[in-house]
Amino acid sequence: MPAPGALRVEHLGKRFGNRVAFEDVSFEVGYGEVFGFLGPNGAGKTTTVRVLGTLIAPTSGSAVVAGFPLGTENDQAVRARISIMPESPGLYLRLSVAENLRCFARLYGVADPEERTGRALEAVRLTDRAKDPCGSLSKGLRQRVALARALLNEPVVLFLDEPTSGLDPVATREVHELVAGLRSQGVTIFLTTHRLEEAERLCDRVAILSTTLRMTGRPDELRDRLFSKALEVRTRVPLAEPGSTFAGVPGVGGWGQSAPNAYTLTVTDVEVAAPALARALVGAGADILAIAEARRSLEDVYLELIGEDVEAGRR
Ligand SMILES: Nc1ncnc2c1ncn2[C@@H]1O[C@H](COP(=O)(O)OP(=O)(O)OP(=O)(O)O)[C@@H](O)[C@H]1O
Numbered sequence: 001m002p003a004p005g006a007l008r009v010e011h012l013g014k015r016f017g018n019r020v021a022f023e024d025v026s027f028e029v030g031y032g033e034v035f036g037f038l039g040p041n042g043a044g045k046t047t048t049v050r051v052l053g054t055l056i057a058p059t060s061g062s063a064v065v066a067g068f069p070l071g072t073e074n075d076q077a078v079r080a081r082i083s084i085m086p087e088s089p090g091l092y093l094r095l096s097v098a099e100n101l102r103c104f105a106r107l108y109g110v111a112d113p114e115e116r117t118g119r120a121l122e123a124v125r126l127t128d129r130a131k132d133p134c135g136s137l138s139k140g141l142r143q144r145v146a147l148a149r150a151l152l153n154e155p156v157v158l159f160l161d162e163p164t165s166g167l168d169p170v171a172t173r174e175v176h177e178l179v180a181g182l183r184s185q186g187v188t189i190f191l192t193t194h195r196l197e198e199a200e201r202l203c204d205r206v207a208i209l210s211t212t213l214r215m216t217g218r219p220d221e222l223r224d225r226l227f228s229k230a231l232e233v234r235t236r237v238p239l240a241e242p243g244s245t246f247a248g249v250p251g252v253g254g255w256g257q258s259a260p261n262a263y264t265l266t267v268t269d270v271e272v273a274a275p276a277l278a279r280a281l282v283g284a285g286a287d288i289l290a291i292a293e294a295r296r297s298l299e300d301v302y303l304e305l306i307g308e309d310v311e312a313g314r315r
């Protein structure tokens with residue numbers, strides 16, 4: 001388990017005039033964790049990143065970032081330990097990849113810009129494109145240069161704001177591999193995304209934001225907290241008396257029918273219910289085609305939590 005404390009956020013909020021970007025947001029991220037920050041457009045994800053990255057001040061609450069409480073006196077200390085890869089890469093298109101990186105390395109005041117540039121290029125596997133002007137690179141490659149730039153100061157906490165937005169599946173997978181590599185080196189990653197499968201694959205824990213925080217936890221924890229467990233059963237022909245077949249099975253709460261020969265059972269404990277159910281079905285003379293745990297995806301959790309907001313936003 002990572003030690004707690006890379007990010008400690010308490011009742012944080014940011015208002016622009018009367019508009020609330022986000023409010024009352026509290027969570028913790030441990031060192032070495034990959035933390036996913038999910039939410040619909042306008043949920044406040046980028047604003048949260050900007051606040052935690054010391055680019056703008058919060059209007060309420062407090063946060064500790066990489067060991068330092070937010071506040072102007074600590075801005076330098078925080079900035080030395082973090083990096084932000086913003087939604088748009090923001091590179092000098094006429095400069096080459098290496099020139100861009102050297103330029104930012106000097107700006108960040110790193111000790112040996114040349115050496116760091118070389119290492120950042122290696123980390124994103126772009127050494128062979130070092131001399132190409134950034135303007136000639138594809139979107140996916142520019143994104144990798146932006147990631148290299150974010151690595152120049154060897155951050156303890158790396159903020160990635162929608163790192164795969166607009167990328168094709170191949171470029172997306174490359175970014176995923178790079179993130180997994182950084183994680184294995186112990187970098188703490190705060191990743192905003194709309195891609196729920198990305199969050200499910202990459203993140204140890206996720207938070208779901210829609211101006212306020214709706215839920216925080218491991219993806220499987222969120223599923224369990226939000227939905228009751230269920231078993232799906234399919235038999236070769238419809239059961240003659242499903243009610244009495246399911247009635248005495250330990251661990252089974254209720255049941256419903258989703259097709260003539262398919263049933264969904266809510267259960268308290270899958271480990272108890274599934275084997276008992278198989279015995280009961282065999283006892284009733286049924287030919288079992290399938291007994292499977294109903295899998296809820298992170299998408300189900302997400303839609304359940306923010307669905308009403310999205311519908312309200314459309315009205
Ligand atoms: N500088 C600003 N001035 C005024 N309002 C702002 C400013 N920046 C953000 N907002 C507002 O704050 C809210 C949250 O915006 P934010 O960019 O953080 O959302 P987001 O979750 O990153 O959305 P997206 O998924 O579209 O990137 C929005 O209503 C936005 O219009």
Ligand SMILES: [Mg+2]
Nearest residue numbers: 045046047087
């Ligand atoms: Mg954003």
